[in-house]
Amino acid sequence: MSLRIALLGLLTTSGPSSGYDLAKRFESSINHAWQARHSQIYPELNKMAADGLVTVEEEGPRGRKTYTIAAEGRRELREWLLEGTPSRSIRSEGALRAFLLPTLEPHEAAARLRAEAEVYTARLAELEALKAAKASWKRPGFGEHALELGIRQTRVVRDWAEETAAEIERAAGDPPGGE
Amino acid sequence: MSLRIALLGLLTTSGPSSGYDLAKRFESSINHAWQARHSQIYPELNKMAADGLVTVEEEGPRGRKTYTIAAEGRRELREWLLEGTPSRSIRSEGALRAFLLPTLEPHEAAARLRAEAEVYTARLAELEALKAAKASWKRPGFGEHALELGIRQTRVVRDWAEETAAEIERAAGDPPGGE
DNA sequence: ATAGGCATGTAATCAGTTACATGATTTT
DNA sequence: AAAATCATGTAACTGATTACATGCCTAT
Numbered sequence: 001m002s003l004r005i006a007l008l009g010l011l012t013t014s015g016p017s018s019g020y021d022l023a024k025r026f027e028s029s030i031n032h033a034w035q036a037r038h039s040q041i042y043p044e045l046n047k048m049a050a051d052g053l054v055t056v057e058e059e060g061p062r063g064r065k066t067y068t069i070a071a072e073g074r075r076e077l078r079e080w081l082l083e084g085t086p087s088r089s090i091r092s093e094g095a096l097r098a099f100l101l102p103t104l105e106p107h108e109a110a111a112r113l114r115a116e117a118e119v120y121t122a123r124l125a126e127l128e129a130l131k132a133a134k135a136s137w138k139r140p141g142f143g144e145h146a147l148e149l150g151i152r153q154t155r156v157v158r159d160w161a162e163e164t165a166a167e168i169e170r171a172a173g174d175p176p177g178g179e
Numbered sequence: 180m181s182l183r184i185a186l187l188g189l190l191t192t193s194g195p196s197s198g199y200d201l202a203k204r205f206e207s208s209i210n211h212a213w214q215a216r217h218s219q220i221y222p223e224l225n226k227m228a229a230d231g232l233v234t235v236e237e238e239g240p241r242g243r244k245t246y247t248i249a250a251e252g253r254r255e256l257r258e259w260l261l262e263g264t265p266s267r268s269i270r271s272e273g274a275l276r277a278f279l280l281p282t283l284e285p286h287e288a289a290a291r292l293r294a295e296a297e298v299y300t301a302r303l304a305e306l307e308a309l310k311a312a313k314a315s316w317k318r319p320g321f322g323e324h325a326l327e328l329g330i331r332q333t334r335v336v337r338d339w340a341e342e343t344a345a346e347i348e349r350a351a352g353d354p355p356g357g358e
Numbered sequence: 359a360t361a362g363g364c365a366t367g368t369a370a371t372c373a374g375t376t377a378c379a380t381g382a383t384t385t386t
Numbered sequence: 387a388a389a390a391t392c393a394t395g396t397a398a399c400t401g402a403t404t405a406c407a408t409g410c411c412t413a414t
């Protein structure tokens with residue numbers, strides 16, 4: 001269901017788009033919350049059109065189909081957003097990695113955590129750049145909020161990784177009780 | 180693959196456990212990074228035993244099987260953690276929701292964001308309580324790092340939701356350029 | 359002309375959820 | 387005796403990834 005919602009959301013915030021456009025947008029704007037490949041997006045858009053959530057308003061050059069959100073689609077997105085029981089499901093490979101890194105030897109864990117921190121620093125730079133070039137959304141002011149969340153979350157993981165690396169090294173070099 | 184890794188990780192940090200134990204542990208310790216139901220865990224453990232990553236050391240009362248990580252399992256976990264190309268895949272329904280909330284009318288979005296913030300505040304309290312009662316891990320000091328990350332991430336989303344709600348209300352009440 | 363990007367699709371496989379199914383042990 | 391919890395499993399379905407497949411249009 002979430003893929004449907006994500007697509008409806010993107011069609012709302014970016015206006016009429018092709019499946020190709022939406023696939024790219026999954027990589028840029030919404031990437032820190034959800035991902036989908038074109039092989040999942042195209043069939044889903046067809047189903048959504050069959051269900052009356054979107055319409056194909058025009059067909060362009062290379063068989064390009066431009067999808068527009070329909071009233072029924074707006075209704076469905078709205079209902080999902082207002083619905084009371086939000087499932088808090090989350091699957092983050094990065095967080096899992098972070099969780100398990102301390103099972104390595106202290107010096108290995110610390111080194112790896114610092115490498116992770118670097119990846120997040122790079123990601124952060126990308127996001128900051130995106131923020132600076134914030135001209136790509138139809139509703140002005142919309143993307144900024146989401147981007148801000150992405151930036152803060154990335155920063156928090158980065159900082160955690162650095163601090164944890166330092167603490168692990170400190171604990172290994174200066175064992176308080178033993179082990 | 181990640182499920183396998185998560186199970187190997189839990190067997191490392193909590194020692195020999197049954198599938199039932201591991202299912203519960205997915206709900207408590209590792210929940211903010213990954214989830215899995217028993218219907219996925221039991222078959223996976225059987226496959227892992229067939230692949231020599233874990234062994235069944237003892238069988239208890241109600242057909243209970245206690246799995247222990249094998250050398251091959253430790254090797255696989257270690258390799259995964261040290262491997263260079265970490266896929267940054269993440270799927271967070273909460274983040275998706277946060278992303279799309281600003282598509283609602285300002286007052287609706289703000290109200291919903293505040294409701295979200297409350298959920299995160301409650302979750303934060305749970306995690307803080309867990310942190311206080313941190314006596315359940317075999318390797319002392321291990322769980323704390325992961326828990327700390329969970330706490331910080333939850334806090335960041337909570338704060339973002341509150342601030343964004345306030346900003347949306349401000350912008351709606353005091354439109355600078357129009358719309 | 360050819361390389362790169364645009365654009366859509368399908369098939370096979372793997373991962374994950376929901377629902378069904380069963381039975382033992384412990385607690386009230 | 388009944389209810390709660392422990393404990394494992396399977397089947398049907400939905401969601402997601404990887405690989406395959408095709409062809410158009412634009413810039414060099």
